[in-house]
Amino acid sequence: MQNHDLYTLLVRFKDSQASGPRDKIYALLGVSSNVSTIDALRPDYEKSEVEVIQHTMAFLLDLPGGASCFPDWMLPRSLQNLERLGIEVLLWAAGHGILTTVEALLPGKSESNIRDHDGQTPLLLAIENGHMDVVDLLLATDKVGINVQNSKSQTPLLLAIENGHRHVARLLLETNEVDINIQNSERQIPLLIAVARGYDDIVQPLLMKSQANINFQTLSGQTSLLLAVERGSAGVAKLLLRESMIDINLQDSARQTPLLQAITQRDQVMTEMLLEEFDIDINLSNSVGHTPFLLAAQTGQTTTVHRLLDTGAADDAVEDLLGWTPLWLAAINGCDAIVQMLLDYHFARSDKPNSS
Numbered sequence: 001m002q003n004h005d006l007y008t009l010l011v012r013f014k015d016s017q018a019s020g021p022r023d024k025i026y027a028l029l030g031v032s033s034n035v036s037t038i039d040a041l042r043p044d045y046e047k048s049e050v051e052v053i054q055h056t057m058a059f060l061l062d063l064p065g066g067a068s069c070f071p072d073w074m075l076p077r078s079l080q081n082l083e084r085l086g087i088e089v090l091l092w093a094a095g096h097g098i099l100t101t102v103e104a105l106l107p108g109k110s111e112s113n114i115r116d117h118d119g120q121t122p123l124l125l126a127i128e129n130g131h132m133d134v135v136d137l138l139l140a141t142d143k144v145g146i147n148v149q150n151s152k153s154q155t156p157l158l159l160a161i162e163n164g165h166r167h168v169a170r171l172l173l174e175t176n177e178v179d180i181n182i183q184n185s186e187r188q189i190p191l192l193i194a195v196a197r198g199y200d201d202i203v204q205p206l207l208m209k210s211q212a213n214i215n216f217q218t219l220s221g222q223t224s225l226l227l228a229v230e231r232g233s234a235g236v237a238k239l240l241l242r243e244s245m246i247d248i249n250l251q252d253s254a255r256q257t258p259l260l261q262a263i264t265q266r267d268q269v270m271t272e273m274l275l276e277e278f279d280i281d282i283n284l285s286n287s288v289g290h291t292p293f294l295l296a297a298q299t300g301q302t303t304t305v306h307r308l309l310d311t312g313a314a315d316d317a318v319e320d321l322l323g324w325t326p327l328w329l330a331a332i333n334g335c336d337a338i339v340q341m342l343l344d345y346h347f348a349r350s351d352k353p354n355s356s
Contacts, residue, residue, distance in 0.1 A: 010060075010082055021049045021075035025056055053078050061086055061105065069093070069101040087114050094122035094138070097131030102138070111144045119150035127159045127168055135168050146177045153185045161193045166202055169194075173205045180206055181213050189216055195224045195240075198233045207243060214243050221252030229261045229270050237273060248277050255286045263295050263304060271304055275311070282313055289320035297326035297342070300335040309345055316345075 010028060026043045041055055054070040057078055063069045071092045073081070081088040086105050091114060093101035102122065111122055123144055126134040138144050147155055157178055160168040169190075172178050180190050191212065194202040203224075206212055217223050225248060228237040240246055251257050259280060262270040274280055285291045293314045296304040305326075308314045319325055330338040 010079065022047075022052050024075065025052050029056070049074060057085065057089070061089060063089075063101055063104055069098055069104075071096075088116075090114060090122055091116050091120070091125060094131070094134050095120075095125035095129050097126070097129065097134055099131075099133050099137065102134055106138075106141065109143070111138060111141065113145075118152075119148075121145050121148050121150075123156050124148070124150055124154070124159055127156055127165060128163060130163065130165060132165070132167065135165075136171075139171055146172065146175060147179045147182060149182065153183065155179070155182050155184075157190050158182070158184050158188075158193065161190055161197070161199065161202060164197070166199060169199075169202050170205060173202075173209070179211075180209050181211060181216070187218050189213065191216065191224050192218065192222070192227060195227045195233065195236050196231065198231060198236060200233075200235045200239060203236050203239050207239060212243075214240065214245055215247045215250060217250065217252075221250070221254075223247075223250050223252070223258075225258050226250070226252060226256070226261060229258045229267070229274075230265070232265065232267060232270065234269055234273065237270060241273065241277065248274065248279065249281045249284060251284065251286075255284075257281075257284050257286075257292075259292050260284070260286055260290070260295060263292050263299075263301065266299070266301060268301075268303060272307070275307060282308060282311060283315045283318065285318075285320075289322075291315065291318050294318060294320055294324075294326050294329060297335065297338050298329035298333055300330070300333060300338060302335075302337050302341070305338050305341060309341070 016024070022045065029041055029043075041059060044052075047055075050072045053073060053075055057073075058070045061070075070089065078085075087109075090102060090105040090109070092098075093105065106122070114121055116125075120128070123135065123138045126132075126138060145156075149155055150159075154162070157169060157172045157180065160166075160172060173180075183189055191203065191206050191214070194206060207214065215223060225237065225240050225246060228240060241248070248259075249257055256264075259271065259274045259282065262274055275282070282292050285294075290298075293305070293308050296308060316326070320329075327339065327342045330342065
């Protein structure tokens with residue numbers, strides 16, 4: 001093969017000395033008969049070292065766009081990558097959006113087996129750098145690694161959501177092979193990341209997957225619903241609450257529930273949405289002993305206090321870890337309307353702080 005001759009010479013003499021990088025390339029080109037008629041490879045010292053290397057390596061790979069489709073590597077790096085030149089250039093092209101180079105080098109290769117030192121595949125690099133035409137090309141093949149992970153445990157789906165490439169995420173979710181529960185190095189799954197960013201158009205197809213882990217908790221106990229409440233994403237919260245398997249009473253490491261979080265943030269819309277759920281436990285307390293009722297009374301949220309009273313399930317004898325009751329907390333915080341409301345509902349009959 002003609003190309004093989006030049007390649008063999010480059011491998012054999014890559015460690016040999018020359019007065020300069022161009023001299024080294026031109027010397028080898030001069031004894032390789034298969035390149036004598038290639039105008040781009042004739043000695044020309046008006047060209048820079050990078051240009052000479054680009055033309056030489058592009059010839060070896062038979063790239064349709066010539067030197068313009070080859071990275072601007074200096075000679076040491078080019079020779080270092082010589083034995084896997086096609087793979088290294090393919091990775092570079094995917095990360096830089098050089099579609100013609102990807103098209104030329106991809107056939108016959110298994111994309112999932114092509115990795116750089118960070119474990120990045122062509123698909124991961126294209127997604128990370130936002131080259132959608134390259135992503136579309138790779139996804140159209142039957143050898144793409146849908147669930148491969150890089151050194152940060154990111155999959156194409158995780159990376160697409162993290163980088164805001166929602167079109168790519170939706171394309172990936174249309175495949176049957178995508179695993180939606182793979183975790184990244186921070187123990188996050190795609191659903192959590194989509195919720196954190198308020199991507200209801202990604203949350204919805206994720207929830208349609210039978211394997212969706214809607215109650216997944218991070219190391220800190222964070223759930224998708226807690227995160228939606230924390231972000232004030234009412235639309236996402238509605239999608240989550242439609243799921244029959246959702247546990248709306250899960251607590252994080254601080255024993256915070258979605259309802260407690262909504263009341264903490266004075267989010268009346270979210271609070272009402274949660275209180276409409278039949279299986280809501282309104283008496284769960286956080287790490288300092290605050291229940292939704294205690295917290296609402298302490299912070300002067302009259303509408304929420306009234307709504308909790310209407311449920312008939314609020315614990316009127318509840319005390320926090322310091323022994324304070326709803327009435328006392330409302331009183332010392334100057335919430336006169338709530339104090340009157342509690343007295344009217346006969347919540348004051350035994351409310352007093354502990355003697356301690």
